[in-house]
Amino acid sequence: MKLVQITFFIGIAFSNLVSAQIFDVPYKDDPPTRTLLIPTPKAKAVVLLFPGGGGMLRLQDDGSSTNFHTFVRSKNLWAQYGIDAILVDTPYDLGGGMRNSRSIRNHQQRILNVVRYYKEKLNLPIWIFGHSMGTVSVTEFANGGKDQAALISGVIVAGTYRSASIDSDVTMPVQAIHHVDDGCASTPFSTSEGIIKNRPSKSPSQFIAMEGGVSEGDVCGSKAYHGFNEKEPEFIKAAAQFILKN
Structure with a gap:
């Protein structure tokens, strides 16, 4: 299957135009993994963004998405910190709760393919950032063995799902961000806190508790505190600063 590349332009506040690109990363004979590079x-670095819920952004050829996830809303904020941002889509619904498919070989192999592709293409430090159910995707990847872990420079989790954890022998930098008023039962504050408390003493780590913003609708939704609604600039700044420091 051939790699599909589509180039278009998006406006950002601090620059007139920035070229954004859709890349479909092949996976066996199955549908490719669609990604959007900003x-x-x-x-100085690259951050791969894995959204929560079922993980489907349904990225269109022009890079648009009807998904209101925090990573979609904030995708243009990374450039001001000198970080390439990449939205990672999925061709199939990954499910939710304990029935999610984020730890299975198929999904993890897709992540590996995407990491390898951008490592080769951009030759920059790769960070993986998961929100909500997306934290299962990135923590499972980090736990996937030394050879796999060596491909990435660090992990960031936010609004961490209750089953996500990072093994004690994983020594790469880890940051966790959680909203103090996150009301989603599946993403307790203690999970993000616990991931950082369990880090090896010599491993760079940081926990950030965020306040404020606006919460609307489902407490587990993108417009709630869980989704860092109207806290996007602070949310991205915290993650970007950790990446650049490490």
């Missing part, structure tokens, strides 16, 4: 000149 690059920045002279980037």
Whole structure:
């Protein structure tokens, strides 16, 4: 299956235009993993963004998505910190709760393919960032063995799902962000807190408790505190600063 590349332009507040690109990363004979790269000149690092819920962004050829996830809303904020941002879609619904498919070989292999592809393409430090159910995707990847872990420079989790954890022998930098008023029962504050408390003493780590913003609708939804609604600039700044420090 051939790699599909589509280029278009999106506006951002601090620059006139930035070239964004859709890349469909092949996976065996199955549908590819669609990704959206929002690059920045002279980037220092790359962050792969894994959304929560069923994980489906349904990225269109022009890069648009009807998904209101926090990563979609904030995708243009990374460039000001010199970080390339990549939204990672999925061709199938990954499910939710204990019935999610984020730890299965198929999904993890797709992540590995995407990591390898961008490692080769951009030759920059790769970070993986998961929100809500997306934290299962990234923590499972980090726990996947030394060879796999060596491909990435660090992990960030936010609004962490209750079953997500990082093994004690994983020594890469880890940051956890959680909203103090997150009302989603599946993403307790203690899970994010616990991931950082369990880090090895010599491993760079940081826990950030965030306040404020606006909460609307489902407490587990993207417009709630759980989704860092109207806290996007602070949310991305915290993650970007940790990436650049490590």
